[in-house]
Amino acid sequence: MSVETASPAGPPPAAAALVLEAPPSPAGPAPDDGxxxxxxxxxxxxxxVQTLRISVRQVQFVFRARRLYGETFRFRSLINTGETIVTSHPDHVKSLFTAKPEQAPSLTGESPLRPIVGPNSVLTLVGPQHLRQRRLLLPPFHGEAVERYAAMIAEAADREIDRWPTGEPFALAPRMQAITLDVIMAGIFGIEGEPADGTPERGLRDTIRWAIELSTRPLSQLFELINVGRTEAVGPLRRLLARLDRHLYAVIAARRASRGDGGRTDILSLLLEARDEDGTPMTDEELRDELLTLVLAGHETTANSLAWTFERLLRTPAAYDRMRDLVRSEDGGSAADAWIEATIHETMRSRPVIPIIGRRVKLPWQLGDFRVPAESSVLVSILLLHHRADVYPDPFAFRPERFLGVKPGTYTWVPFGGGIRRCLGAALAMAEQRVVLGAIARRTDLVAPDPAPERARHRNVTMIPALGARVVMTGRRGA
Ligand code: HEM
Known part of the structure; x- marks a missing residue:
């Protein structure tokens, strides 16, 4: 079975719980009880072979392994040293997310993101340095702080929807990316709307768009593979990063030069003011790594999650019709909000854009009936966890109603990861999805040009719709 063979949603079984609990499985630092x-x-x-499979065909790889070997299995990878274990039990996940940071640090510093974002970002740092960066960045990503972006997100969405062609197929993912890139650029650099022509921010935005477009071409997967396991990029990726860096350093230099203009609340201004314990400011290299992390982590994921939402909705007519009816009805109100929220939760369950995350256990670890040695990489397959039939009955069906009036479980719904490494941008990503999904459902009528589900494709650490979620717009209403 694979994620692509998801069955269409039928009516939910009457009165049956749509989210359940898995049977317990002990996990954590292994007891020394002989x-x-x-x-x-x-x-x-x-x-x-295993490294290639998990990098390029992860969906098939993990579902097959689970079928043959069970919910916890081991594989050998060129990326990680030592044993690499994949698990998908909520209790195992809890043990990793709640472990002390020094017992189970994140593996992102060794992931395919490392050669791109560098060693100095909140994503790739571990230990006290990570916590310091994270504390610094938390306030601007806090729920209340992102609420003030809602109007700006709505404007970006309306601007984009106005540009869509009627009656011809197009891929939704790049259109979503245009919105989420403007939103994250606004948050980080304090620019409202599109950056003006000729500014360093415009150069940066255009280069990022170009880089993302390049990464959709078939050869790009080869360039990614030759960078697997490296700390520094090589080949075409290195040249691409050099071009991005030129713009990033230009933005940093321009902002340093204009410091003291006062009153700025954007994230770059915050980072420029930050000092460590002995009063030292961040270097240009540290700023570069942090900014690139936030721009990349902050827009591609959200854009593809939105693309998946429509890929799923257009193949689940009952859910799509209900969405449109509610958001267009005068008295839709809180019912519309609840349906939008449940739909986002269900998309992120069934198509988690980051399908796997990892921790390195620094001491022997128990995972149910198994024990793994210190220094093992323990990967949580979010995809497998989210497709456990004992937690989500009929897991391959797309059923937003699972989450109506149900708060997703901390260790059974983990598209944003968890613990002290939980996604810093989760509140922003949720706000963006709510606003953009609502705007598209209210303003447009979309159909899928091909009724068959789109397959998942893997790009770096993300799982995205293979064709970018192709749609045809058959009608559009005014903003
Ligand atoms: C739907 C959209 C998104 C998804 C699915 C997503 C998912 C994730 C996941 C799975 C992690 C790793 C968590 C872990 O290892 O436990 C993560 C980390 C992170 N995400 Fe997101 N993310 C999204 C949007 C964003 C946005 C909008 C930002 C904003 C800048 C962002 C910034 C980050 C950062 C900085 C980290 C590293 C946190 C740390 O290690 O302390 N993400 N994200």
Missing amino acids: RELALPPAIPLPRL
């Missing part, structure tokens, strides 16, 4: 616990079962394929 009990012999085995290693999880291993997939008997060469290291290179």
Whole structure:
């Protein structure tokens, strides 16, 4: 079975709970009680084959492994040293998310993002340096702080919807990216709307768009693969980053030069004012890594999650019709809000844009009936966890109603990860999805040019709709 074979949503079974709990499975630092616990079962394929499969065909790889070996299995990867274990049990996930940071640090510093965003970002740092950066960045990403972006997000969405062609197929993902890129640029650099022509911010935005467009071409996966396991980029990726860096450093230099203009509340201004314990400001290199992280982490994920939402909705007519009826009705109000929220939760369950995350356990760890040695990489397959039939009955069906009046579980719904590494931009991503989804459902009528579900494709650490969620707009209303 694969995620692409999702069945269309039928009516929910009457009175049956649509979100359940998994049976308990003990997990955490392994007790030293002399009990012999085995290693999880291993997939008997060469290291290179396994690395290629998890990088390029992760969906098929993990679903097949779960079917053959169970919810916890081991594989060999060129990326991680030591044992690499994949788990999808909520109790195992909880043990990793609630562990002390030094017991189970994040693996993002060793992920394919490392050669791109560098070593100095909140994403790739570990230990006290990570916590320091995270504390610094939390306030502007707090729920209340992002609420003030709602009007700006709505304007960006309306501007974009006005440009869409009627009656011809187009991919939604790049259109969503145009919105989310403007939103994140506004938050980070304090620009309202599109950056003006000739400004360093415009150069940066255009280069990012170009880079993202390049990364959709077939050869780009090869360039990604030759960077797997590296700390510094090589080949075409290196040249692309050099071009991005020129713009990023130009933005930083321009802003340093204009410091003292006063009153700015954007994230770059905040970072420029930050000092560590001995009063040292961030270097240009540190700023570059942090800014690139926020721009990249902050727009591609949200854009593709929105694209997946429509890929799913257009193949689940009952859910799409209900959405349009509610958001267009005079008295839709809170029912419309609840349906939008439930739809976002269901999309992020069934199509988590980041399908796998990891921690390195620094001491022997128990995972149910198994024990893994210190220094193992333990990966949480968000995709497998979100497709557990004992938690989500009929897991391949797209059913927003699962989440109506139901708060997603902290360890069973983890599209934003968890613990002290939980996504910093979760509140912003949710706000963007709410506003953009509502605007598109209210203003447009979309159909899928092909009724077959779009397959998942893997780009770096993300899982995206293979064709960018193609749609045809059959009608548009005014803003
Ligand atoms: C739908 C959209 C998004 C999804 C699915 C998503 C998902 C994730 C996931 C799975 C992680 C890793 C968590 C872990 O290891 O436990 C993460 C981390 C992170 N995300 Fe997001 N993200 C989204 C949007 C955003 C946005 C809008 C920003 C804004 C800048 C952002 C910034 C970050 C940062 C900085 C981290 C690193 C946090 C840390 O390590 O302390 N993300 N995200």
